[in-house]
Amino acid sequence: MRLMIAGGGGFRVPLVYRALCAGPFAGLVDRVVLYDVDAQRLRAIDAVLRDMPTAAATRPDVVMSTDLAEALSGTDMVFAAIRPGGTAGRIADERIALELGLLGQETTGAGGISYALRTIPHMTKLAEAMRKHCPDAWLINFTNPAGMVTEALLPVLGRRVIGICDSAGGLVQRAARAAGSPLPDGTLDGVGYYGLNHLGWLYRLAPDGRDLLPELLADPAAIESMEEGRLFGRELLTKLGCLPNEYLYYYYRSSQATAAITQQRETRGASIHHQQSSLYPGLLESTDAYALWDAARRSREEGYLAEARTHGEQRDEEDLAGGGYERVALSVMRALSGGGTAQLILNVPNAPVVAVGDPATADVAVPGLPADAVVEVPCEVTPDGALPLAQEPPRGQFLTLMRHVKEVERLTIRAVRNGEREAAVQAFASHPLVGATPQGRQLLEGYEQAFPELRGLWR
Template structure:
């Protein structure tokens, strides 16, 4: 059976990784048509990626027809899978999300705090439109979303769009699995981590290696700083022995924003003063990547792509699509509806959790209760995510303010308004729902 994949945000620097993943899986996941989709401002990048993709396919002697277009609805006809990797407002919008909070003494980050909320405000309405197009044109297709904030966006689509075949993916579980394998000197496929929590807010509850519990050994090695599983977009910080031994949980790199806030803010402000925002650093990296992509002798994904913070998102997405198509019943960590998996969260909440991947989608593996040390903050985060989705869809100022003031990285009723007002003004071109 031939398959059609549509990549929305096809002009992204990450796209060569998706193409590589599809090429490598030709024997098991027979995609024979790929359409890259983007918008007018991304036309030049889309063409660059398209030409590189053609060279990659030719080099691999793969039977894949690759094309690109600015017409999304036309591209979606007969699609089997759709991946979404968009950035509404581009890296300039990300820079604003980072710069304004830092100016006011708050964490400035693209998926956490005020910046993460603003990205959700810009992104959710656009992806809702995409989901409605999918439901109308190719209702049997799966949307695999790795547009951030992935968990919030996936929940908005599952709970408020008419299209329900939506799964969110993230590279943090992948990175954590591979770093843990390196720490224990075993193969990544031998490692299974029981994750609990939300996108960018998951904890590792248990580490199994070929079925054997080695959680305490991982904790011990982490305490003695024998590994670093921090992605390129986050500055690595150590975790104290007290934190690890008291919580009995494996943190992920994003937790430093919440549990080491003062230290992170200090380092971020220093980095901002010396190098500008992370977005500005990424703009330079993107520039060099696209210069590479334009070289006619480049016929494979360049190693330099791994310097981007979201590297390996695409690998995760390709593995997921392969498993759905082949009904593999393997275990992967994805963003999907809770439905009783975590008993302390609502049924329709989207969580990041280990699932058995079937032809009918992910089947979450039951976890039970949230560990007591982190129960309160996970519930707080989930409530804040709900407020963010509500505001993104309503365009109501009070809804937006509630999301800001209840975010653990803000929680200041006066400064929340200052931040919100300034960010709404800065992003007004991409926030038509906030008319006042």
């Protein structure tokens, strides 16, 4: 199988390659094509891959390309993790919101809308090039905001685009371990989870038919052992009656998160930008590029959601070891290519569904959201694609927030697709972490100054 990675000079590409060299995914791919617009970043990542301590017999061939048509030709599967504007763009995404006293975060709130506005056009071009050069290939989308970008590509690729993220699956696995009932890879039996990307809730955990979640929420020691327990606190979790995705910290603790980010010496984006600015040249000069990259990777993992750990708390070792989103992507790829059915939490259209329980109630996976909206739910993946598993109707406050954020996503997509500047203003203004038209206009004006190419979107 030939795998093309768009954004092949990206920092996390070695995680994908490492997973392809050993373990359950070894032998799945015989050629990896790394495509990027930055040839220097490609050479740096190539140095890491060549230095990676893996058996030669299991290593897929690596080809580098800055020509999109060439990279796509003959491709069976495409992974996409691109960042238009680079890490410097992420700094602007965060800074412009913070200057207005709003949350400054890469995918959530104003920063996520900015990221989507400049990313959707590039991802649309990739999807259109796939239709021309490899029409039977699947696109596994890592590019953030993953749910919104995936929904924007449905008119081009239909169900041949699937969005992935590791945060929901990580939550489920942590909860299952804390409850004393770890789930085998590729199964989500008895798991109830609904939401949008970076906005979801684990509401049932019943691998053997009995829901373990109420007992887990009532156990202070078990909750404290989980990242989400430390993030949200047992009082809030008891009130919610479920476990939220870690990114909901920015909604439930918005003021606290914004204050913590503001008080940090530099934003997360600035920290990553400074790290990568020195790392990539260093990789080209190093005699041990893999070790240099891996040390940087671990440091970066340790800083994840640092604004929520204001008392010196440490991330769990399992989360620092790596093996998150690349395992999800490769599990999807293996199932699509005939390697057996897998159950995974993915970003896919809300219908059609695989019915669970009464088929009469299973018109959509998440009742209350449009059938064509991309949602993040457990899915069954086969060579025919990824079909969502029907979930229980969300409780009022959860459905209200999902509908609110979904409308923001659709306004953002419409702004790009139709060139409607006012739709972009309303997307910013109506986001629950913004909430006012004057601020929406200020945000868009600020992002247009930082990213002049945005002005070219409007008709």
